[in-house]
Amino acid sequence: MQTSNVSLERWVHEVAELTHAAGVKLCDGSDEEYQSMVGQMLDSGLLQELNDNYENCYLHRSDPSDVARVEHLTFVCTPHQHEAGPNNNWMEPAAAREKMNALFAGCMEGRTMYVIPYCMGPIDSPYARLGVEITDSPYVVANMKLMTRMGTPALRRIEQDGRFVRGLHSTGDLNPERRFIMHFPEEMMIQSFGSGYGGNALLGKKCHALRIASWQARDEGWLAEHMLLMEVESPQGQKYYLAAAFPSACGKTNLAMLEPPASQSGWKIRTLGDDIAWLHVDDSGQMRAINPEAGYFGVVPGTNVDTNRTAYDMIQHNAIYTNVAVTAENEPWWEDKNVGAPAIDWQGKPYQPGNGPAAHPNSRFTVAATNNPKYSPLAEDPAGVPITAIIFGGRRRELAPLVYEAKDWNHGVLIGASVASETTAAATGAVGVVRRDPMAMKPFCGYNFGDYWEHWLGFADKFDNLPPIYHVNWFRRDEDGRFLWPGFGENLRVLRWIIERCEGRAHAVETPIGALPLPDDIDTTGLDMQPGDLESLLAVDNGQWLEEFKAIEQYFSEFGDHVPEGLVAEHKKVVEALK
Ligand code: OXD
């Protein structure tokens, strides 16, 4: 191992001794290295080639018991349980270390240990943070190459800065009984054993850029959030930057790559990020954001030319597919692709409709952000982009209107803290159950939510010109289950109202839950909507909301005296107004 960082060198040595790795390879992040990882995985059967129409695309089938994030096996290990809070599974750090040491002991016998230095954020950004992942999985190395800035430049910056997050990962024997994803935020350390899948194994993403980073962000005065970042350019050439938090598999990637429909000609969208944003307030008081990632690990099913043309095209070359089906022509296939037919399902078995979906509902693509023709060059700007507005949202068939605006920052924090959404296949467990998912961070906040809300509220004491906050819901349905809003590209109509509000031009009516447009304030020309749909989408029923606020109060009470007084006061104000 060639590095001038002594503590990195020592740690690599210790891990090699503990795991009995057969060899150590320091990754340089080069294209040659990526190709050699791919070649090795093709030889061993970990990857499979796809039809030449999909140039440099490969299929990986994960173990059928290892297909999603495992929230019940994910822990935050702090000296006191209240620091992790009821939103996290907790384990005492010494006990967790002992458990993990036992699992890692000898686990890389006969395997190569890869050392991946990486940088989350543009390599020369003061907002970027560093990490090193040690793993025995070549699949992880290849995915990290596509999704992060990894290799020699990151190592050089680690050698300059000194501080980095240590992530240790082994796929182990993939036994779910021996699977744990442990976070030690005080030590800036992650240990993950027994899974080779996505957020469990690619430690730069959820483990570092959200769980550890949210902790670090509280200490350092910034925010690490589960948010997409997009640029919206008006026909007049004015540019706006939106940061939007939605739970997993609720359309962040689609929104970040939105294709303006013909009716919205002249508008342009560029993607900065589709999953994570780090928000800082600069010296002039402007909130700015960077995307710490450099690639996408997106949900495949549902991607087609109508829902996300950009992603559909972007994954036809230089992509890794995980757990999709294949056609008789060996092209990747997934539900709602709308082209071709499955021959082999995601488990590698001949496709039979009775066996469930052909592609796993949480099947994924991995591509570098540079595959995206809409990728904004500003995503590489070390200073990030100035945020125009923050948006929260969830997947709710009832209650939450199409869009509403917070009265001020603190009310916006209440709106974020109250987000609820139907669960999706992104995590193991039941799908379609409404659960509280504050700021879309339920699986990702590395400390007590009560303290996290306090941290959010604290911004209003420190800064004057914070961006306005909105809530949207694209997923409302009528009694027959029909979606009331067309969604996808048409969501630009709602973003336009938000932007016009930020500019002080659009109309709104005040209600107890926030300011809403009247039906006439949203442009619906040319949309195939039924009479009354928009009215339903923008209705606020005080009685139903009082019930909702009872549920929110009940939820907050789980956090005991960690719930900030400011949040309780905001809640009370809305309840009084609803009465
Ligand atoms: C993701 C997730 O993979 O949120 O982004 O699950």
Ligand code: MN
């Ligand atoms: Mn996500």
